[in-house]
Amino acid sequence: MQMIDTEKVFEYSGYKKEDFSVCLGCKICASVCTLNDIGENVNPQEILISIFLGKVLNTHPLVRLCTSCYRCTDSCPWSIRIPEVIRALKEISQKEESFGKAFRSSIKIFGRIYEPYVILKLSSVLLRKGYIKFFPKWIEYFSLHLPHFVRRD
Amino acid sequence: MVYAYYPGCSLKGSAKKLDVGIRKVFGVLGMHLEEIPDWNCCGAVEYGDASEIRSMSRKNLFKALKVSTRIIAPCPLCSKNLKESDGSGEFSILHPLDVLSLDFLMSIPAKKDLKGYVITPYYGCLLLRPKETAIKDKEIMEKVILSFGGQVAGEEIKDKCCGGNKFFVDKEIVYKLSKIVLKKSSPFIVVFCPLCHMVLKTFSEGQKVLYFTDLILYILGEKKEL
Numbered sequence: 001m002q003m004i005d006t007e008k009v010f011e012y013s014g015y016k017k018e019d020f021s022v023c024l025g026c027k028i029c030a031s032v033c034t035l036n037d038i039g040e041n042v043n044p045q046e047i048l049i050s051i052f053l054g055k056v057l058n059t060h061p062l063v064r065l066c067t068s069c070y071r072c073t074d075s076c077p078w079s080i081r082i083p084e085v086i087r088a089l090k091e092i093s094q095k096e097e098s099f100g101k102a103f104r105s106s107i108k109i110f111g112r113i114y115e116p117y118v119i120l121k122l123s124s125v126l127l128r129k130g131y132i133k134f135f136p137k138w139i140e141y142f143s144l145h146l147p148h149f150v151r152r153d
Numbered sequence: 154m155v156y157a158y159y160p161g162c163s164l165k166g167s168a169k170k171l172d173v174g175i176r177k178v179f180g181v182l183g184m185h186l187e188e189i190p191d192w193n194c195c196g197a198v199e200y201g202d203a204s205e206i207r208s209m210s211r212k213n214l215f216k217a218l219k220v221s222t223r224i225i226a227p228c229p230l231c232s233k234n235l236k237e238s239d240g241s242g243e244f245s246i247l248h249p250l251d252v253l254s255l256d257f258l259m260s261i262p263a264k265k266d267l268k269g270y271v272i273t274p275y276y277g278c279l280l281l282r283p284k285e286t287a288i289k290d291k292e293i294m295e296k297v298i299l300s301f302g303g304q305v306a307g308e309e310i311k312d313k314c315c316g317g318n319k320f321f322v323d324k325e326i327v328y329k330l331s332k333i334v335l336k337k338s339s340p341f342i343v344v345f346c347p348l349c350h351m352v353l354k355t356f357s358e359g360q361k362v363l364y365f366t367d368l369i370l371y372i373l374g375e376k377k378e379l
């Protein structure tokens with residue numbers, strides 16, 4: 001576990017510490033979490049508690065796997081936006097994956113996600129991690145189009 | 154009626170079909186879409202700082218002012234981000250399903266019906282959640298399918314998550330999640346999101362994955378088969 005600045009998690013997610021003190025511990029979030037449909041056995045509430053206590057669990061499996069589906073938020077009595085808290089945590093603990101990095105780099109260069117650039121940047125990951133076998137099904141997704149460069153202000 | 158159109162990054166590439174479909178449907182129905190000049194990425198889910206995403210989306214709202222304050226954004230994630238960036242409610246940010254209401258769709262010049270088709274409308278996550286940015290009528294597609302003589306199946310998975318945004322992080326997890334959806338779906342699955350389309354198509358064995366625009370174009374007689 002790496003010590004990280006919980007203040008930043010609050011700042012990034014737009015929450016205050018008091019907002020988490022209302023959590024009832026009902027674990028409805030865990031009962032509806034998408035990842036538990038496939039037996040990952042995760043409890044999103046643990047993340048809130050750990051931030052509330054100032055001990056951040058940035059190794060929690062949800063940091064990597066939360067799909068931002070908002071099922072937890074939708075069922076939570078306080079509508080806490082757990083995926084946004086997790087995204088803040090992920091950013092602060094620098095757990096960005098190569099996919100996210102390629103996206104950001106594209107936004108930096110073009111102002112948009114320009115897919116041909118992203119694919120080029122990820123080509124070694126796509127090769128190594130066995131995505132090539134999907135290419136025949138992906139033909140309709142590939143299109144040659146020129147990038148647009150968004151004006152800087 | 155002129156709308157400012159925000160296609161978003163995917164619709165310029167992998168989801169070109171959705172872009173073409175939206176333009177065509179709106180065109181046939183006599184509504185004019187004008188693309189927002191020099192729009193930028195909405196921020197997707199790529200930044201941990203929520204205010205950074207809001208400010209990226211906010212820029213697009215200002216760029217839209219040259220066209221209209223009524224903005225159409227077909228990608229569920231873009232429409233969520235744009236809706237959330239409009240703090241004071243001066244804009245009207247709409248997913249196409251907010252515009253193409255049931256009454257309206259029932260009055261379109263239909264050339265074909267859906268008799269004999271069993272269809273699963275798969276909304277996924279962001280059209281239905283969080284509630285602040287969700288579409289107004291959460292059963293609109295079921296109603297459209299039934300109204301045009303089709304049958305609806307697989308409603309229990311309509312709001313499940315396909316795992317799409319983790320596809321390039323952990324494909325095994327996404328495989329398992331999409332199988333839950335595919336197992337309960339009929340041979341025709343109607344989707345709204347570019348990532349849902351890609352994931353379900355990748356793991357489908359023979360089931361057909363369609364955009365909702367394909368369905369409307371079929372009814373309008375603009376598309377030969379489903």
Ligand code: SF4
Binds near residue numbers: 034062067073083
């Ligand atoms: S948003 Fe993340 S934590 Fe919440 S239910 Fe979905 S996967 Fe689980």
Ligand code: SF4
Binds near residue numbers: 022023025045077
């Ligand atoms: S559903 Fe909400 S209140 Fe209940 S444990 Fe989860 S975060 Fe806390």
